[in-house]
Amino acid sequence: MTHISVTVDGTTYEDEVEPRLLLVHYLRDRLGLTGTPIGCDTSNCGACTVELDGASVKSCTVLAVQADGGEVTTVQGLARDGEWTALQCAFHERHALQCGYCTPGMIMAARDLLRENPHPTSDEVRKGLEGNLCRCTGYQNIVRAVLAVAEGETAPAGQAASAREVTA
Amino acid sequence: MIPPAFDYARPTSLDEAVRTLAEAGEDAKVLAGGQSLLPLLRLRLAFPELVVDVGRIPGLRGVREDGDTLVIGALTTHHEVIQDPLVRRHAGLLAHATETVADPAVRHRGTLGGSLAHADPAGDLPAVVLALEAELVAVGPGGRRTIPAREFFADYLQSTLAPDELLVEIRVPKRDGWGFHYEKFHRVAQSWAMVGVAALVRRDDGHIAEARIALTNMGATPLRAPAAEEALTGAGDAAAVARAAQSAAEGTRPSRDASASPEYRAHLARVLTKRAVLAATGMG
Ligand SMILES: Cc1cc2nc3c(=O)[nH]c(=O)nc-3n(C[C@H](O)[C@H](O)[C@H](O)COP(=O)(O)OP(=O)(O)OC[C@H]3O[C@@H](n4cnc5c(N)ncnc54)[C@H](O)[C@@H]3O)c2cc1C
Ligand code: FES
Ligand code: FES
Numbered sequence: 001m002t003h004i005s006v007t008v009d010g011t012t013y014e015d016e017v018e019p020r021l022l023l024v025h026y027l028r029d030r031l032g033l034t035g036t037p038i039g040c041d042t043s044n045c046g047a048c049t050v051e052l053d054g055a056s057v058k059s060c061t062v063l064a065v066q067a068d069g070g071e072v073t074t075v076q077g078l079a080r081d082g083e084w085t086a087l088q089c090a091f092h093e094r095h096a097l098q099c100g101y102c103t104p105g106m107i108m109a110a111r112d113l114l115r116e117n118p119h120p121t122s123d124e125v126r127k128g129l130e131g132n133l134c135r136c137t138g139y140q141n142i143v144r145a146v147l148a149v150a151e152g153e154t155a156p157a158g159q160a161a162s163a164r165e166v167t168a
Numbered sequence: 169m170i171p172p173a174f175d176y177a178r179p180t181s182l183d184e185a186v187r188t189l190a191e192a193g194e195d196a197k198v199l200a201g202g203q204s205l206l207p208l209l210r211l212r213l214a215f216p217e218l219v220v221d222v223g224r225i226p227g228l229r230g231v232r233e234d235g236d237t238l239v240i241g242a243l244t245t246h247h248e249v250i251q252d253p254l255v256r257r258h259a260g261l262l263a264h265a266t267e268t269v270a271d272p273a274v275r276h277r278g279t280l281g282g283s284l285a286h287a288d289p290a291g292d293l294p295a296v297v298l299a300l301e302a303e304l305v306a307v308g309p310g311g312r313r314t315i316p317a318r319e320f321f322a323d324y325l326q327s328t329l330a331p332d333e334l335l336v337e338i339r340v341p342k343r344d345g346w347g348f349h350y351e352k353f354h355r356v357a358q359s360w361a362m363v364g365v366a367a368l369v370r371r372d373d374g375h376i377a378e379a380r381i382a383l384t385n386m387g388a389t390p391l392r393a394p395a396a397e398e399a400l401t402g403a404g405d406a407a408a409v410a411r412a413a414q415s416a417a418e419g420t421r422p423s424r425d426a427s428a429s430p431e432y433r434a435h436l437a438r439v440l441t442k443r444a445v446l447a448a449t450g451m452g
Contacts, residue, residue, distance in 0.1 A: 019174060020174060022210075049273055056272060062202065066221065131270065
């Protein structure tokens with residue numbers, strides 16, 4: 001067992017873990033943060049994408065011990081006081097998901113993309129999201145949602161949060 | 169899947185890492201970015217008793233100049249290589265080819281040293297360091313040694329590093345003024361190269377004065393294409409480049425797998441060499 005200290009979505013955890021434990025299993029099985037799914041066995045699908053120390057990573061391809069001392073943000077750590085971020089609103093409004101399995105990873109990868117390139121072209125969005133697979137949408141609306149955020153076209157967070165209450 | 173159990177060490181200095189590796193012998197595996205090792209562990213294709221995480225050893229990350237050479241720390245990530253102004257200025261081929269490796273999340277973790285030590289013939293960067301005639305510096309219990317790129321790749325997934333040696337830096341001669349291009353053929357986004365061609369070309373008076381061509385996935389190791397290099401010398405237009413590129417697959421022994429036959433790979437090597445050289449020279 002190896003001791004780790006990791007901050008996840010703003011909370012710091014101290015834990016003893018087996019060195020072979022993958023970060024995604026630590027998040028899901030140990031911390032109960034099941035918002036980050038596992039989609040493949042090959043590091044290809046990107047469903048498990050989270051942020052580690054400010055950069056996107058595939059949490060199925062990082063050991064929990066490698067995150068020791070680090071700061072992790074999952075899709076569950078994005079909303080503030082129940083209010084979604086612009087990207088979350090845009091995915092909702094532009095129908096950028098169907099089954100939703102790829103969505104947490106897509107949103108985390110899109111955040112990373114917009115941080116590096118705040119005004120991407122649609123080709124740059126496609127390239128930036130190439131590590132994330134979606135079986136449902138055909139990607140069109142995912143690209144539209146990301147471009148909408150880049151162009152500042154999303155509704156204020158308050159409005160989207162109430163939309164969520166209506167659909168919930 | 170869940171990796172097999174292993175012990176874990178995280179040395180904080182190069183000395184400690186080398187000592188740990190030497191004591192553990194064949195049963196230890198170095199972990200850098202983990203983007204090749206963790207998939208292997210997860211699929212249970214590797215069973216190390218000890219994983220030695222070198223990711224936090226200071227001094228092995230970043231790029232500096234040493235006269236006519238760029239010195240790139242083995243732990244420099246793909247992302248950092250792409251962004252680095254020195255690499256972009258003096259080793260554009262490396263920055264350009266690294267942009268084709270995997271996807272942004274993998275490039276945040278994966279390292280240049282890991283890509284080379286992994287010695288995958290389908291990896292993009294081994295051919296690139298071969299074309300650049302880089303030198304690789306390893307540190308082991310006996311001290312430091314410098315290995316020319318052409319002597320570094322031994323066989324499929326096998327470098328000439330000893331199990332207790334660490335790759336610490338990659339020394340790349342500056343290639344200011346050379347044209348460059350990496351042409352990678354793959355069928356879907358984010359997949360590995362079926363074949364790739366790294367071209368580095370110096371032009372003089374409108375003609376090719378010197379060409380370096382290195383091939384990805386045309387054998388068990390990355391290969392130079394000496395016949396094509398020779399035939400390219402003196403070429404002054406696109407037709408001459410196309411003729412010279414016909415010899416790109418000479419002396420290679422590409423493998424057969426689900427995506428390509430050896431004949432098809434040889435065809436790709438010729439076509440991609442032409443494309444890469446035309447792009448590198450601007451003759452296209
Ligand atoms: C989805 C996906 C797609 C990919 N696509 C591509 C692609 O298109 N092209 C491509 O080239 N690569 C691709 N890769 C591989 C990627 O580039 C890896 O980052 C790289 O091959 C290994 O770097 P690493 O630092 O992660 O090494 P690790 O996985 O940590 O190590 C790899 C091997 O090298 C050894 N090693 C690592 N560092 C050292 C060192 N300093 N000294 C001695 N031994 C060392 C390890 O023991 C291990 O055997 C892909 C990977 C994934 C997961
Ligand atoms: S589950 Fe991590 S990439 Fe697919
Ligand atoms: S919405 Fe179903 S996988 Fe993307």
